[in-house]
Amino acid sequence: DTVLTxxxxxxxxxxxxxxxxxxxxxxxxxxxxxxxxxxxQQPTLLIYLASNLExxxxxxxxxxxxxxxxxxxxxPVEADDTATYYCQQSWNDPWTFGGGTKLxxx
Amino acid sequence: QVQLKESGPGLVQPSRTLSLTCTxxxxxxxxxxxxxxxxxxxxxxxxxxxxxxxxxxxxxxxLKSRLSISRDTSKSQVLLKMNSLQxxxxxxxxxxxxxxxxxxxYWGQGVMVTVSS
Numbered sequence: 001d002t003v004l005t006x007x008x009x010x011x012x013x014x015x016x017x018x019x020x021x022x023x024x025x026x027x028x029x030x031x032x033x034x035x036x037x038x039x040x041q042q043p044t045l046l047i048y049l050a051s052n053l054e055x056x057x058x059x060x061x062x063x064x065x066x067x068x069x070x071x072x073x074x075x076p077v078e079a080d081d082t083a084t085y086y087c088q089q090s091w092n093d094p095w096t097f098g099g100g101t102k103l104x105x106x
Numbered sequence: 107q108v109q110l111k112e113s114g115p116g117l118v119q120p121s122r123t124l125s126l127t128c129t130x131x132x133x134x135x136x137x138x139x140x141x142x143x144x145x146x147x148x149x150x151x152x153x154x155x156x157x158x159x160x161x162x163x164x165x166x167x168x169l170k171s172r173l174s175i176s177r178d179t180s181k182s183q184v185l186l187k188m189n190s191l192q193x194x195x196x197x198x199x200x201x202x203x204x205x206x207x208x209x210x211x212y213w214g215q216g217v218m219v220t221v222s223s
Contacts, residue, residue: 035210042200042214043214045211086151088151088153088209094164094165095208099142102150
C-alpha cells in the first residue's frame, strides 16, 4: 500500500504562512487531494488533483507537488483554520490517507 | 443539493455482522461512486470500500475478506456489511461521494459504531 507521511502537528500565529507536507512512499502522479477536518465534524475537500481549489474554499489555501512530494499552503492563516489536515492519494490501489497534521494557532 | 446520510446500529457485539446504510440525495448512484471511510476515536481516516457508478467494487485489502458493499439505485442507497467485528472496528463510519479521479467531494456526517459486549 502507498504510505503517506505527514508531520503530526504544527503551531503558527494568525497572519503567518504555513506549509503542510505530505510525502508518498511511491509516485502518485498528481492524484493527491487535501481535506480539512474540524473536531466533531466530517472532513471537507480543500484541494483536488494536487493543485485545484475546491469551489467555495478560500483562496488562502493552495496546493502543489507531483510524484511523491506534496504541499498544502495556507497564507495567511486565520483562527478558523484550526483543524486537522489530511492528504489522500487515488493513484494506487488501495486509496490511502496520510496520518493527518493537526494545526494549532498560537 | 448533494446530501449523504449514514444509518446503522450504534452498538454491535463482537463477532457479529455490521450493516450500514448510506442514503444519498441530489445525485444519482449511476453517475457517481460512493465510498465508506472510517475513523477510530482520536485517530486518522481509513478508506474501507468503494462502489463505482458502473457498479464495480473495490475494497481495502486488509479488510476485504470481511466486507461487502452493494447498492440499491431505486432507493438511492449504498450498503456496507462487515462481518466478524472486533473491538478495533469501533469507529465513526462516513460515506462519501467520489469522482472519477478518486477524491471525495461530499461527505455524510458519519455514524458512530461501538463494538462491545
